[in-house]
Amino acid sequence: MKSEDNYYLAALARCRGLGSRNIQKLLSRFASAAAIWQASLEALSAVGKMSFVQAQNLAVFRKENPDLPEQLAEQCQRLGISLCTITQESYPNILKEIFDPPVVLYYRGILQPEAARVAMVGARRFTPYGEGIALEFGKQLAAAGLTIVSGAARGIDTASHKGAMKSGRTVAVLGCGVDVAYPAENKRLLREIPERGGVVLSEYGPGTKPLPVFFPARNRIISGLSQGTLVVEAARHSGSLITAELSLSEGRDVFAIPGSIYSATSQGCNHLIQQGAKLVQEPADILMEYGLSAPPKQKARRQFTPEERQIWQVLSFEHPLTIDEIFDSLPNGEMSNLAFLLLQMELKGIVIENELHAYRRAERE
Incomplete structure (x- = not known):
């Protein structure tokens, strides 16, 4: 696929109700994304890959946004945003394996498609116990060669990213455009991740605001990019458990940190362990699953006043x-x-x- 065709595919992905699975079906029938964008309503309906209502919605969307592919290309170039589509070799193969992979990834930084990755997720309202574990595990797992994937939310996600950046790479998956800092206090973090060799990515185009409906969809990318998901700290009904369930549904590993039976923020993790998640007490428990070992610790020499x-x-x-x-x-x-x-x-x-x-x-x- 030519690079300019990527923006036609990105424009198709912006059409509400079309969906990535329908887009992939259309790609199997038409020569290019540009051909889909330019096809008549009759041609779209005749394919039999989508309903007449979906074809009609796409036709209306194109009529209302005739220059959208060119606009997306200009926005990405101006904002320094890269684009990767599911038709390209640079698209992570592990993400293609999930039920509903995004057809487009917008990103800032270095996208390493074949990197070994583990997701770390948890509560926004963390405890010192959870924060300390996220910092320590993020650092040690990254030092051993794993890329840490999380959602850049406040709390455990943020601590996981910060821990990973002390010794290696991290990936932040957003439920908004990669040019939007959300939450606002993570503006610096989201700038530093690409600067330190990591990547900030999203399936949502530049300028997309963080709406609640986007975050469950974001979670499938977090788990989809990762060989396994570690839940550090989570309440019984938590978005982190959605990520864990997505991992299980895709045949990926789920790890959980045990916590006090009296702590509300540990009930989700303890429940996952009851349901068969692997109980984790130290980073080595995860590293052993993937044939890795922690690098030898070096005693830090600190100079204090x-x-x-x-x-x-x-x-x-x-x-x-x-x-x-x-x-x-x-x-x-x-x-x-x-x-x-x-x-x-x-x-x-x-x-x-x-x-x-x-x-x-x-x-x-």
């Missing part, structure tokens, strides 16, 4: 502390420039500030 060392000794990896809690825990109860020192330590990669504005050590000892 005397004040930074006092702060470091107060902090832990497992339990983040607010700035007030840190201040109250200092030996002499005094440090007028505490906020500045924490910022400096964060820039050095010594501590991490989470979404609740609490601080933890960046690595487990």
Whole structure:
């Protein structure tokens, strides 16, 4: 398929009610996506691959958007967005295997079609327990060569991306256009992922706003790109469980982190384990499934100022502390420039500030 034909295929994908499966059926009958776009209503109806109503909807859509392929090409070029279609060799083969693969992927960054990938998903309303696991597992799995796939939502998704970027690659799958920062606080994260060799991708065109209906569809791409899905922390009724169920339906692995029976954010994971998901206690449990091993750990050499060392000794990896809690825990109860020192330590990669504005050590000892 010629590169300009990709934008005709992208335009077809924007027609509501047509669907990727119908588009693939049409591609098997017509010579190109451009030919589908230019076909008469009679020619579309005669194919027998779609209903008359669908053919009529497409005809109306084309009439209302005659220049859409050219507009999409101009938008992508202007915004630095790349396009990959299901007809190209650069399209991930593993994603083609799912029931309803997207016909078009818009992306920023480096799309590595044959990379070994594992999804990490979880609650938006995380606990320090879940956040710490997401950071640690993201980092260690990426260091061992797995690309971490998640949805860039606040909470566990964000922590998984951040952990992975410390040692390797990550893929963020969006339920909006790749030029739209959602949630807004992840604008920097979504900029850094492509800059560090990862990719931000979506089946939705430039400028598409994040509507609730898009996120369940987004989840099938997260699981579809991945050999397995790890649910870090999730309530009993959670979007993360949808991703896990999609993985199961496609014959992929599902892993879950166990949690307290009294914690609402662990009920989903514990239920998955009851249903047969693989209980995971450390990254090696996942790596063994794929014949990988963790690289040897190297002891980090940290250079602390005397004040930074006092702060470091107060902090832990497992339990983040607010700035007030840190201040109250200092030996002499005094440090007028505490906020500045924490910022400096964060820039050095010594501590991490989470979404609740609490601080933890960046690595487990």
